[in-house]
Amino acid sequence: MNEGIHFGRLEGELSAASSPVFSRAIVIGGSMAGLLAAKVLSDRYNEVIILERDELPDRPANRPGTPQDHHPHRLQDLGKSILEKLFPGWTQDLLAEGAYDREGKEMHLISPLAALQFPYEKDEGCSRPLLEWVIRRRVMAEPRIRVLQGHEAVSLRTKTAEDKVTVTGVRVKKHRGSDVEELQADLVVDASGRYSRLPTWLEEMGFGKPETEILHARLAYSSRYYRIPEHLQNKYSTVLIDGDPSLAEGSGVFSPIEDGLAETTIYRAGGHYPPVDPDKYEQAAAELINPLLAEILAQLEPVGNPRGFRVPECRLNHYESMPAWPIGLLVIGDSICNFDPIYGQGISVAAAEAAELGKALEEVGSATDAGWELKLLQRFGTIILPAWWTIVVADLRWPGVNYEGPLSRRGIEFCQKYLDIVRKQALQGGDMELFGLLMSVQGLDKRPSALFGEEAVRSILIRCKQAVWLEDELEAGETLGVFLERNLPAFDPAS
Template sequence: MTQPMKYEQAIVIGGGITGMLAAKVLSTFYHQVFIIEKDELPDSPENRLGTPQAFHPHRMLPLGKQIFERLFPGYTKELLAMGGFNTLHQTSRFITKDGELALTDTEETAVTRRAMLEWVLMQRMLSEERVHFLEKHEAISLQFEEGTNQVIGLIVKDRHVKPGIIHQMKADLVIDTSGRMSKLPKWLKDAGLSLPQTDELSVSLGYSTRYYQISPKAPNLQSMVVVGQPNKQIPTGLFERVDHDLVAVLLSAAGGSHYPTTDADQFDSETAALTHPAIAEAITHLTPYTKPKGFRVPSCVRHHYEQMQDWPSGLLVMGDALCTLDPIHGQGMTKAALEAQTLERMLKQAQENGRLSFERNTLKQMQHANELGWWLCAIADMAWEGVELKGGKPIPHLTFVQEYLNRYVQYAVQTKQAERLEAYHRMHSFLTEPREILNLEQLHDMIQSDSSGETAEWWRQWDKENNELNRAFFHEAVPEFHLHNLLHTN
């Protein structure tokens, strides 16, 4: 549908981080923005019932921080003033079975609990004149204009009084940011629409987190990652400073054969069984602050709504309701920020050029924002036995890509090239194309630096013995994600 867009009222379903990002962008274009939130808004920075994962560490990647700071200037400074841990000039340890590297953070970033992240955003949004929170409200169904495929609003239930009061809300645009439990697939089916096949990464992920308090007498403790060994079912361990006096220790494993313990007596012993004893040694200087708490992710799902020729006008979807990434990789908030930036860019284009299939084009661009994260999650998680990719296209040369990246990290660690490891982290932060790491020239460097000859021997099974054919093989194995198109704001 190409009728002119109206900018009177927009509705966002869900008042989490993605919802507030969406509302912030919409408030520049729409006269009124309503956030429908089923939980009661907290009076202080505390976890909500609707965010069961909020207990666990949440990581803001550099790109996400850049977008948050542009939309919410001073966001990082405010978090630091409230007790967030400042990573500027802090050194962290990256530990593998092959050794370790130290990396020094060159950016000011606040590491804190999700409740604090949400609280600061919420206070900003409550002060926005055009934005209105409707707490204790539940989205019941979409409202369509009779006889058309145009969404014109939402049926909502006000839950302040039992059993609730149901009423209609009109809107020129509805955006679903309600997360992995989104009702959107059911609503679309109820409207008589057929849904495309979803991609599903059956990950059977489990992780467990325990917080420890830092005493004044504790030595200076660096954040660290102890990389797991999927082939031996050894979990990954994370030791991260959170706020000025707390440390979060997180154990994670995929595949479902073993979920990290939530038993307080066993947690420390499982930590000691990691690939390296560094985390176990560090917590001997700390005092347990909480009991361990677990979280399970059966699968990650990627919807392909952009493929629907009859996608309703007046409707969009963002965040985990569109595509869920494995949360252990810490990319979710940055993905949401990229989607918000995409929404902003597409709304600007719609104002300049008219509707021009605004909704479907926006969904296509948001799917582009999800491509790299989905590819990276699938590659990392499928190293664990029991993880399976269902639906969609298989990943070309999966085993080669997995083994190459393992050898690349081994090469960076053993040769003490911190800049190589930083490039690896930049790729996982959506700032570097995978082809800048996975290429024939980089492989030759790895082979030359390996005096044992193991890398050269490994490469023989893939070698076409012709540079042109080998480059073609790399291009087939490693997609081009066109990050330069994704990252610009205009």
């Protein structure tokens, strides 16, 4: 079949690499999720094509397909460890490109409960464009991977046999063009992100649309770059000032990145929008619950005007619960679930999904193994659920934030109150072990059951001298175990 687009690959180019099992995979979208998926797929597919709408920059730079890349990004430890396995030494690449070495610099965590200061552990500060460029450069160096820039997927190619639908490739066209060409593939992975057209494509194929949970976060943040003077360049690693969300108080972040610059962000949820007017930006920083950010900004030189970004809603598509699924199709990253970006979970969840994809491919004997794609999406669900539940619980503290979905309101309110107790003990009580547990669960390094399991809740409340509180929260005759089972998700795969 004439596929229209050819790369002229020679089989001999791959002789030094591991032997692939499958022929071709196509990844829709050159996002971080798409890059990580392509890297994993290249171990098992003879050819991996990334379809990317943008013409990609040769150096770290903002691009239209990532409108949030002007704003701060961070990786949880889970994501960092997976990236290190996929791209050994990638943090040295960041440092070689001017990333900020945070190790030993001052970390300030300021909240209504306490103000903490401690030296930062080993880490690198960088912009999203630099992070993506470093990973993209590694991916594009893989001999089996090609990036088709300036092209977008129009629809999926399919065939039907014995009542089974198989995705056989993608119809593509140049961005803003009209001529449609076809690419054949054994596997298509949708990594096109928050605005994925997969729900529509599935409905057109007769599979219906997935059930969806929606968090109407109405989040907005305003970010600005500053040049750091020499006398401050080795002082701060990060400054995080958290307001009380129940009072609609804003939060702010200061974080040095590459080339002597710092990113600053002021953010709120629930429809309260921080300013993008340069004359009002630093005044907004001064209105935070602590003056430290404003004091720092007064010593810095602004670089450009503030830029805003709004996230009206976050959405979880339950593809894993669909009764039937096409052969040869997967979805990953924000195309499944897009998170409130403030918590820095999106890239780490995508990395964990890519790692799980790698495990699944090792288990698949051939491209025709029945049902492995849907089973993998179910495994993705166990990765996504803890992160999704965390942001729902956190963001519903803001007035003006609403949630549509099956999560128990009683369970959410219970966990909000419980977390208030835990934070007070950790921050005001100086319980750093408990603080570390809280951060590990929020950072996806530990399952939520380490904090919200029955045994954990009882022991932590005793530790916080708040065991009586539990009696007031439970109904007459109700046990904690029954309450948690009915009102919290089943986080652990075995449960």
